[in-house]
Amino acid sequence: MSGVAALLADLVAIPSMNPMGRDRTGSMYGEAALADYVATFLRKNRIDVEVYDVHPGRPNVVARVTVGAPTTVLLEAHLDTVHADNMSIDPFRPDMRGGRLYGRGSCDTKGSLAAFLAAVTGLLAGGTQPAVNLVLLAVADEEYRFTGAQAAVARGLTADWGIAGEPTQLRIVRAHKGVTRWKIVTRGVAAHSAYPERGRNAINAMGRVLVHLEEYAGSLSDRTPHPDLGKPTLSVGVIEGGQAVNIVPDRCWIEVDRRTLPGEDRAAVLAPVAALLRGIPDAAIEEPHIEVPGMEVAASAPPVVALSRSLQAITGAAVIETAHYATDAGVYNRHGIPTVVFGPGDIALAHTADESIGLGELETAVRVLERMIA
């Protein structure tokens, strides 16, 4: 077994499921145990580490290798995974067969985390001085609210450019959409349904909201598309309201999912919706509970060029592409750190019942990163 495969097996064996807003607690949930493993691993390799809580018991880990180089590179991966309900394999007993490692998080995104750790510590252990200063960042809560990345930025994270590790099959993702999610609530007055005129129906008010939102979603699809990412979208995914059929409902809410293009900020997302709803006084827009910006890094920018060169040298080819999913890279780009998405593993296997990663690809990732850093 290679060093990076053994390291990944260790990471997968430590559950770090994101409770994702649900009432789930216990040792299987949260990032603390995995953060502790990562911090200990780095300290053993004589790298300075800082661990701080993003939420109680849910930390980020940040480590710095400073060699006095003019350029500082961020290597970031998230610690959390989605839940392991209904998996067809044992999620936390890493199983290696057929050249693959199976387990929750193997692909999304402990494979990237293992590759970063192995590349940096491997170089240092071999006596090679990196050509760049490094910030190794392992964050909480990417799978739900991106608050780990936001906390890192709020604490003054700096780097000249970066890589966010996600399963891209070793392709360079230089642009992706963002996502903003929020609730709209309508309020009414409850009454006996035999006397509906005594109440004010919150579900009827929401009906008017939905008509406006559907029209607005249609107008988004009329916009000029981004050359790579297409058009922004809006979708209402959840609705809840009413207590019983014989009560005029006094409350209804929906949850809205808006996929944004790079450069669309919170005001660009919410202001048009607020304007549409001005004629419905019973409707109120809540603050977004999930917000990650879209991002776009030029094909000529340092992270694309540096990774491309290294990929060419190691694998003979470099693929540069764009994606529709959102990642922590959006947060770093908005903060002024040009950051691409790159890592071993296939996004099609992320979050699946038999999640796995190819060990050959994992080892290639380490070689690509080592070359890029050296």
Ligand SMILES: [Zn+2]
């Ligand atoms: Zn991920």
